[in-house]
Amino acid sequence: MTANNNTLFQKRVSIEQVEESNELAPKFDKDGLISCITTDATSGEVLMLGYMNSEALEKTIATGEAHYFSRSRQVLWHKGATSGLVQNIVEMRIDDDQDAVWIRVKVAGNGASCHVGYRSCFYRKVPVGNRNENAPGQMDEQICLEFTEHEKTFNPLAVYGDVPNPTQL
């Protein structure tokens, strides 16, 4: 073991250690973040893609509740602290090069995870494979997204009030 005094995480020393060992040696990017895919433990649906800094990953592991780092607000974000929609971890996995985690969660309250009010952040479908036969690899027509959820699970204004919208153009 290659201990790191500050955290639970090991220092990254070799590709073999990172890919093939049982040591947790996460790679944080140049902004200090690791990606986190969050899925519903029951339905398997992808709810959101979030980001964790070292502190958020440690707190998630220690408490069993999802903590993220908010890129728009630049603060540690205990998911559900405002909305009540806490995400309880059923399982956490990490990928081959340890620069991404996947958490399977049960969401408290009404089960929503998206600030727009939908259950999943991925509430729109992108049509694919609509080949143009005269020009393979080109699309025939303008892409039109299709909504997969038609009712919002909650009213964002009632839950978040005048907290600034995290979406950035």
Add this chain to the structure above:
Amino acid sequence: MTANNNTLFQKRVSIEQVEESNELAPKFDKDGLISCITTDATSGEVLMLGYMNSEALEKTIATGEAHYFSRSRQVLWHKGATSGLVQNIVEMRIDDDQDAVWIRVKVAGNGASCHVGYRSCFYRKVPVGNRNENAPGQMDEQICLEFTEHEKTFNPLAVYGDVPNPTQL
């Protein structure tokens, strides 16, 4: 519609357009990339987290086969071109602020997606919620990852030969 001459994508003009409309207006980060979560269409398992540049996203949409941008090699990457493990898209979704896509795929060949030889890149479990009762939020012991796949689906050396390992320390 706010047409962009170069691509299938719309220019991002408002939060309402990005979150609530049927226009595809993806947000590429400062490296020109958008995140892509790839899950197995049948089992729901997360196979990998990849990245697409504008060209990769267009080709994925037009052909129905997953294309990524390889950050380690800095090239467009038609997944399966070397290994035969092509990912056929069953469904593509995009998230609220349009900076991430989720693709549900059927993988050709032996069904593997991970360069280490496993089916999923997320082949190790991170234990969570092991609270220290004397210091809530702190862990009791060293974290030890647990393998969820015990046999490799293919031999990476036989498939990739001496292509450099994409994992970076």
